[in-house]
Amino acid sequence: MPKPADAVCAFDMEQLATVFDGRFKEQKSPESIWTPVADEAVPNPRPGGCAVPGSRFNSSTAFPDEMLTFVKTHPLMDEAVPFLGQGPWIVKTMVRYQLNKMVVDTNAGPYGNRTVLFLGSSRGTILKFLVVPDRDSTSSNGNVFLEELEAYNPEK
Known part of the structure; x- marks a missing residue:
């Protein structure tokens, strides 16, 4: 039986536009x-x-x-949009909720040079990740889970 999981992938907007113009x-x-x-x-x-x-x-x-x-x-395009990196940037398995919202802060940190992902869940939880880019490409190889916040609990 498959495990419940959520994943976040990243795409290059120019490549996306090229595929949609195809x-x-x-x-x-x-x-x-x-x-x-x-x-x-x-x-x-x-x-x-x-x-x-x-x-x-x-x-x-x-x-x-x-x-x-x-x-x-005609819901499909002929070419696929390639994702950045070797796979999903973030994978969460065996969680008690579904991730259903995402906000990206591309100017985070004291120098405005960091990217932070905020992932919202169906249970009011927010997961915060620091995106750590690979120096050799635009992929991300080791994102860091920073914290989990309970913004609200719909069961309460």
Whole structure:
């Protein structure tokens, strides 16, 4: 039986944007494999863009039905977004709660040069971690658990 666990992974926003600007995936039938969607089959405006005030689509309610239907039927991108490092930055197993919120302070410490993660749980507990980057890359190799705070207890 698998153990309950939560994990935190990190991603490069430029790589994420590149993948989302790439090709969509589709499955022609439940028995077929997922294949890339041809560029000419993607509606215009391209799904994934934002409504911009002053433009033709100044609100998300102005998007054409064709685009919204395409998004519903094509939930996957062709490429995966690679995560930073060799695996999750933080893994918590056998906890009494689910981690469900995250706040990142990228200017922590006396010199503003540290990153601290605050992970909130379903039981009102906050876990605080210091992110320790690997000097050779943008990955993190040894994050430090700093403290566990009980912000509130919903059972009380």
